[in-house]
Structures are given as structure tokens and as C-alpha cells.
Amino acid sequence: MTTAPNQSVLTPVLTKNWGDEQSWKLSAYGDYAAAKKAFGMQPDDVITAVKDSGLRGRGGAGFPTGMKWSFIPQDNPKPKYLVVNADESEPGTCKDIPLMMANPHVLVEGVIISSYAIRANKAFIYIRGEVLHVIRRVQAAVAEAHAAGHLGKDIHGSGYDLDIVVHAGAGAYICGEETALLEGLEGRRGQPRLRPPFPAVAGLYASPTVINNVESIASVPSIIANGADWFSSMGTEKSKGFGIFSLSGHVAKPGQYEAPLGITLRKLIELAGGMRAGHELKFWTPGGSSTPLLTAEHLDVPLDFEGVGEAGSMLGTRALQLFDETTCVVRAVLRWTEFYKHESCGKCTPCREGTWWLTQTLSRLEQGQGSAEDLDLLVDQCDNILGRSFCALGDGATSPITSSIQYFREEYLAHLEQGGCPFDPEASTVFATAGAKA
Amino acid sequence: MIDQKTRDELAEIAARYPEKRSGLLPMLHLVQSVLGQVTPEGIEACAEILEITPAEVSGVATFYTMYKRRPVGDYHVGVCTNTLCAVMGGDAIFARLKDHLDVGNDETTEDGKVSLEHIECNAACDYAPVMMVNWEFMDNQTPSSAVQLVDDLRAGKEVRSTRGPKICTWREAERVLAGFSDGLVDEGPAAGEASLVGLKLAADKGWTAPKGADQ
Ligand SMILES: Cc1cc2nc3c(=O)[nH]c(=O)nc-3n(C[C@H](O)[C@H](O)[C@H](O)COP(=O)(O)O)c2cc1C
Ligand code: SF4
Numbered sequence: 001m002t003t004a005p006n007q008s009v010l011t012p013v014l015t016k017n018w019g020d021e022q023s024w025k026l027s028a029y030g031d032y033a034a035a036k037k038a039f040g041m042q043p044d045d046v047i048t049a050v051k052d053s054g055l056r057g058r059g060g061a062g063f064p065t066g067m068k069w070s071f072i073p074q075d076n077p078k079p080k081y082l083v084v085n086a087d088e089s090e091p092g093t094c095k096d097i098p099l100m101m102a103n104p105h106v107l108v109e110g111v112i113i114s115s116y117a118i119r120a121n122k123a124f125i126y127i128r129g130e131v132l133h134v135i136r137r138v139q140a141a142v143a144e145a146h147a148a149g150h151l152g153k154d155i156h157g158s159g160y161d162l163d164i165v166v167h168a169g170a171g172a173y174i175c176g177e178e179t180a181l182l183e184g185l186e187g188r189r190g191q192p193r194l195r196p197p198f199p200a201v202a203g204l205y206a207s208p209t210v211i212n213n214v215e216s217i218a219s220v221p222s223i224i225a226n227g228a229d230w231f232s233s234m235g236t237e238k239s240k241g242f243g244i245f246s247l248s249g250h251v252a253k254p255g256q257y258e259a260p261l262g263i264t265l266r267k268l269i270e271l272a273g274g275m276r277a278g279h280e281l282k283f284w285t286p287g288g289s290s291t292p293l294l295t296a297e298h299l300d301v302p303l304d305f306e307g308v309g310e311a312g313s314m315l316g317t318r319a320l321q322l323f324d325e326t327t328c329v330v331r332a333v334l335r336w337t338e339f340y341k342h343e344s345c346g347k348c349t350p351c352r353e354g355t356w357w358l359t360q361t362l363s364r365l366e367q368g369q370g371s372a373e374d375l376d377l378l379v380d381q382c383d384n385i386l387g388r389s390f391c392a393l394g395d396g397a398t399s400p401i402t403s404s405i406q407y408f409r410e411e412y413l414a415h416l417e418q419g420g421c422p423f424d425p426e427a428s429t430v431f432a433t434a435g436a437k438a
Numbered sequence: 439m440i441d442q443k444t445r446d447e448l449a450e451i452a453a454r455y456p457e458k459r460s461g462l463l464p465m466l467h468l469v470q471s472v473l474g475q476v477t478p479e480g481i482e483a484c485a486e487i488l489e490i491t492p493a494e495v496s497g498v499a500t501f502y503t504m505y506k507r508r509p510v511g512d513y514h515v516g517v518c519t520n521t522l523c524a525v526m527g528g529d530a531i532f533a534r535l536k537d538h539l540d541v542g543n544d545e546t547t548e549d550g551k552v553s554l555e556h557i558e559c560n561a562a563c564d565y566a567p568v569m570m571v572n573w574e575f576m577d578n579q580t581p582s583s584a585v586q587l588v589d590d591l592r593a594g595k596e597v598r599s600t601r602g603p604k605i606c607t608w609r610e611a612e613r614v615l616a617g618f619s620d621g622l623v624d625e626g627p628a629a630g631e632a633s634l635v636g637l638k639l640a641a642d643k644g645w646t647a648p649k650g651a652d653q
């Protein structure tokens with residue numbers, strides 16, 4: 001693993017000012033020097049810098065950001081749009097929300113530079129509705145940036161115009177999927193669109209549109225300020241730069257750890273003071289509930305796009321949810337499956353019907369009813385959803401199930417043998433009495 | 439009732455967008471702030487302004503979980519019962535609150551003060567178990583802190599978000615979601631404790647990102 005040249009294990013960039021007094025205010029943030037620098041560059045050179053940095057999308061899929069921007073057909077006479085995906089709803093994912101609460105200006109500055117690069121004069125920040133104070137902070141940052149002349153007409157004499165609209169969603173996980181998000185932003189039910197055409201060609205109002213995650217866009221000012229080489233000096237060969245790793249669950253100090261991509265979970269748990277006292281890691285998600293579960297065998301997997309892929313999962317959003325031996329994996333998986341069933345938008349049959357069937361089969365197993373054949377039935381049901389669904393929500397719904405059967409088949413069988421769950425749910429809570437055992 | 443002021447504000451929301459229908463989600467938030475829920479009257483008003491059918495508006499309103507077609511309490515309490523929070527204690531908290539308030543999921547207490555709902559992951563898993571009151575964070579809860587919280591809300595005591603301002607009413611919150619500022623932005627901290635653990639550790643150890651042009 002390559003780390004930053006100075007051997008720093010953590011590399012705060014986006015999180016760097018979160019502890020500062022009133023860090024969300026423009027006066028604490030600075031004067032948008034990176035945006036000013038970008039205005040002195042040709043838009044295509046900004047795209048090149050982001051390409052050269054190796055930045056890959058931080059919203060889950062890891063698509064190269066600069067390349068996405070270069071797909072915008074500049075000869076298309078329609079207006080171009082930038083849309084920031086601030087829907088953050090993938091279970092376990094909790095990085096964009098604290099980022100926008102503490103450091104909204106880095107996002108606004110990123111929006112300015114990115115919009116300038118793709119030649120958009122209107123940008124949208126689509127924030128999930130259930131985070132009131134975060135929405136206040138972003139609304140205020142946009143207003144402050146406007147008042148200071150960083151937004152509006154002929155920004156700092158550059159001849160470039162930009163306005164940002166902050167748009168609050170209304171509760172729908174599927175609106176994190178980029179084409180469903182566009183539907184929501186057009187005032188419709190959030191159901192994914194058929195692709196092609198891709199949003200770069202026909203996105204918002206059938207115009208060329210770039211959709212990027214909050215953290216992707218927030219990384220752009222640092223790349224422009226410090227150069228592509230600076231960014232790519234961190235991380236691994238194909239997964240460059242830093243990212244926020246979110247640790248939650250049965251760990252001594254859950255929270256946000258910003259590090260070069262490629263750090264391991266073993267290292268992160270060590271930084272977080274170990275698992276909670278007297279307990280050990282049982283299973284974890286590397287990047288939210290839609291990424292297949294991993295176990296203590298995978299503590300040394302480099303947390304970059306390639307490393308986690310080779311281990312049979314996905315880096316996703318670096319949402320590291322850690323569960324210790326007190327946790328029933330069947331209960332955990334059933335709950336996620338109920339989530340997917342609830343959030344399925346209903347557009348396609350494999351997901352709409354499939355998630356319903358999965359929930360039925362799983363809850364039977366969880367209650368110790370059914371038979372060992374039900375495990376094969378579950379795997380079969382997953383096969384009929386994976387790759388056959390209209391969007392990645394359906395695929396994601398199968399991840400916890402197939403991976404948990406792969407690693408914990410015995411635990412499913414134990415439910416059948418005992419006629420119910422062998423675990424005491426009390427033991428896995430934060431307020432478990434010290435002596436409570438599974 | 440939707441009066442002329444509200445109509446004007448609804449039109450103002452629609453005008454923020456290149457195509458006015460884009461305003462529908464925030465417009466429905468404004469409808470909720472005025473009427474306490476999405477009603478046929480609110481649907482009609484949106485439809486008229488956007489020049490679409492009430493059925494189209496209704497189809498949207500029923501798709502998103504934050505839109506309510508029954509009155510909710512002044513304080514809408516959400517308990518995260520997605521896996522991580524559920525395991526860490528969210529299930530126990532939700533069960534205790536149902537019992538204590540004598541309501542089921544998505545129901546309101548008789549005094550109209552508190553409604554209860556189990557919610558999905560609210561992007562605060564590092565503060566599990568998480569509750570929300572009118573979409574403000576109430577981090578690191580226990581069954582007893584949750585009971586205290588709803589008792590305080592019902593008694594009209596001042597309650598503050600653990601990572602935000604004094605809790606306003608649900609209707610006031612919906613107005614902010616519609617894009618109208620309430621001036622509370624500077625209340626509360628920049629970040630909670632869990633958000634800062636990595637930063638503090640880096641400071642202790644002298645770890646930084648490589649030096650760049652801006653340092
Ligand atoms: C069901 C589903 C939910 C998603 N939720 C989010 C989300 O909340 N935030 C996000 O940035 N990307 C989310 N994505 C990924 C987006 O579709 C898209 O890939 C991403 O916003 C692109 O930005 P990036 O290239 O900067 O990562 C989701 C995808 C799916 C299928
Ligand atoms: S996979 Fe599920 S969420 Fe995606 S389009 Fe089909 S029904 Fe909708």
C-alpha cells in the first residue's frame with residue numbers, strides 16, 4: 001500500500017476545518033481561492049486536471065469524475081446542468097451529511113469549479129429532506145457565497161454566470177439513484193429512467209447533465225488548489241486520493257476518519273480504539289448495506305476499489321458498519337431486506353416482487369420455521385433478481401443475503417435447530433449491561 | 439387554508455427552476471407547513487400553479503414518505519430501526535416509545551403533541567442509536583433518554599438537538615424544507631463528537647495531508 005509521502009495515516013482535507021469555530025461560515029472558510037484560480041484556466045484544462053488527479057466518484061460506483069465531465073457534448077446547444085447528489089441514504093453511509101453540516105462552503109466552491117468546467121450556468125444540490133439543520137447550513141452557504149460575489153452574474157469579472165438551487169427531497173432511498181433523482185428534481189415520482197440515453201447526453205430536462213456525489217464535488221477545490229499530482233500522491237495505483245471512512249457499530253470510537261484510499265479495516269479499527277471492550281469483529285459492510293458482507297478474514301484487504309472488489313465485495317461509500325459476535329446475522333440481513341422491500345420503487349417486477357418474497361422467506365427462517373431448503377430458495381430468488389432488475393437497488397438487495405449465506409450458513413441452520421433466534425438482542429445494544437452475553 | 443400569501447410563495451418556489459414542475463417537492467413541503475399535512479386543497483393549489491392535474495400531484499405526494507396524509511404531531515419523532523441502529527438499541531427504543539406513548543407506528547398521541555414513526559438510516563450511524571425530532575438529530579439515545587425526550591416535548595419544555603438548534607415545530611421545519619430560512623442556521627455546533635474523532639487523532643499524531651500549494 002502506498003501512503004502519503006509524509007507517512008501520515010490520516011490525511012484530513014475535507015474534514016480539516018470541522019473543529020473550527022463556526023466552520024460553516026464564509027468568514028471561517030476563506031475566499032474561494034481555488035475557484036478564482038479555476039477562472040484563470042480554460043474549462044477544458046480544469047477537466048484535464050480532475051482527470052489527471054485520478055479522482056473517482058465517491059458516491060459508490062467509482063466512475064472517473066473527469067471522464068464523466070468530458071462526456072458532456074459541448075456542441076449541444078441546450079443548457080448544461082450540474083446536479084449534486086446529496087441524498088445520502090445508503091444504510092451505513094454517514095459522510096456527506098456531516099460534511100455539509102460543518103463545511104458547506106467546500107461543496108459550494110466545488111460546485112462552482114465543476115460547473116465552470118462543464119459550462120453549466122445552473123446547478124442543483126439535491127439533499128435528502130430528513131436532515132433539517134444540514135439543509136439550513138447549505139442554504140445559508142449558497143446565500144453567503146452569492147452575497148460575496150462567488151455566485152451570480154459575471155463572477156469576479158470572469159464573464160461566467162452561475163446560480164445554485166438547494167432542493168430538499170422528501171424521503172425516498174431510490175432518489176439517490178441518479179436517474180430517479182432527476183425524476184424527483186423534475187417534480188415526479190422517483191423512478192429510474194432507462195439508459196441510454198445517459199444523463200451526460202439527456203439528463204435534467206433532457207439536457208446534458210453531470211451528476212456527482214457530494215464528496216466527489218467537495219474534493220475538486222483541493223485538486224485545483226494543489227494540483228493533480230498532489231491528489232494522486234495519496235491512495236493506491238488505481239484508487240487515488242483520500243476519502244472519508246465512516247466507522248459505525250461495535251467499535252470503541254465510531255466516527256469519521258479521512259485517509260488515503262487503500263487503508264485497511266485493521267488499521268482503522270486500531271485508530272478507533274479497537275472493537276468495544278471484550279468483543280470481536282464478526283461481520284462488516286465495506287460500503288453500505290448494498291455491498292456484500294465481509295468478515296474478520298478480510299481485515300487486511302486494502303480499502304480501495306480494486307482490493308475490495310477482489311475480496312468479493314465493493315468499496316461503495318466506505319460505510320464501514322461493524323458488528324461483533326453478539327449480533328445475529330440473520331436478524332441484520334432480514335432488516336436490510338425489509339428496507340429494500342420498503343424502498344423498491346415498484347417499477348420492475350424482479351425487484352418489486354422479489355424483495356417481497358425474500359422478506360417472506362427470510363422472516364420464516366429468522367423465526368426458526370421453514371427448512372434448510374429455504375436457504376437454496378433464497379439463493380435462487382437472489383439469482384432471479386441480480387442482473388435482472390431495472391436498477392442497482394434490486395442488485396444491492398441481494399448482497400447481504402448471498403454473502404451472509406456464504407459466510408454464515410451455520411447460523412441460519414442454528415435458527416432452524418433451535419426453533420428461533422439463538423441470540424439475545426439486548427447483548428448487542430450500546431446499553432447492554434456489562435455482563436450480558438449472547 | 440391556502441391563502442394568497444401561500445399561493446404567492448408556492449409560485450415563488452416554482453419560479454426557482456427552469457421548468458416550474460421542478461418545484462413540486464418543495465411546494466408540497468410548504469403545503470405541509472401551512473396545512474399540517476397534504477390535503478386535497480393543497481394538491482389542487484399545486485396542480486393549478488404547475489398546470490398539471492391533481493392526480494399527477496397526488497401520485498407524487500404518495501410516493502415520498504415525508505408527505506403525510508394524516509395530521510402528525512407538533513413533534514414528529516423518528517426512531518431509526520435500520521439494521522445498525524436497530525442492533526445498537528433502536529428496536530428497544532422504538533418498542534419502549536410505542537408503549538410509553540401508547541401509539542403504533544405512524545400514529546399521534548391524543549393531545550396531538552407527538553407522532554411516532556420508525557425511520558430508515560438517517561446518515562448518522564456513527565451516533566447510533568439515532569432518533570430524529572422534526573428532522574433534527576437526537577444522537578446516541580437510550581430507551582430512558584428517549585422517554586425523557588418525548589416527555590419534555592409533551593410538557594412544552596425547550597428541547598435542543600444534540601447537533602443543532604432548539605427544536606421548532608414540525609410545520610416550521612417543513613417551511614425550511616420549502617426553502618424559506620428561519621434564521622437558526624448558526625445555532626448548534628459545526629460537528630458532533632463522532633464526526634471529529636479522526637480529525638482529533640490526526641492532530642494528536644501530527645498527521646496531515648501532503649503539503650500543497652495552498653498551505
Ligand atoms: C439505489 C441507489 C441509491 C444511491 N444513492 C446514492 C446517494 O445517496 N448518493 C450518491 O452520491 N450516490 C448514490 N447512488 C449512486 C448514484 O446513482 C450515482 O452513481 C452517483 O451519484 C454518481 O456520483 P459519483 O460519480 O460522484 O460517485 C445510488 C445508487 C443507487 C442504485
Ligand atoms: S430495481 Fe427496484 S428500485 Fe430499481 S427500478 Fe426496479 S423496482 Fe425500482
Ligand code: FES
Pocket residue numbers: 091092093518519520521522523524558559560561562563566568
Ligand atoms: S442505521 Fe440508523 S442512522 Fe444509519
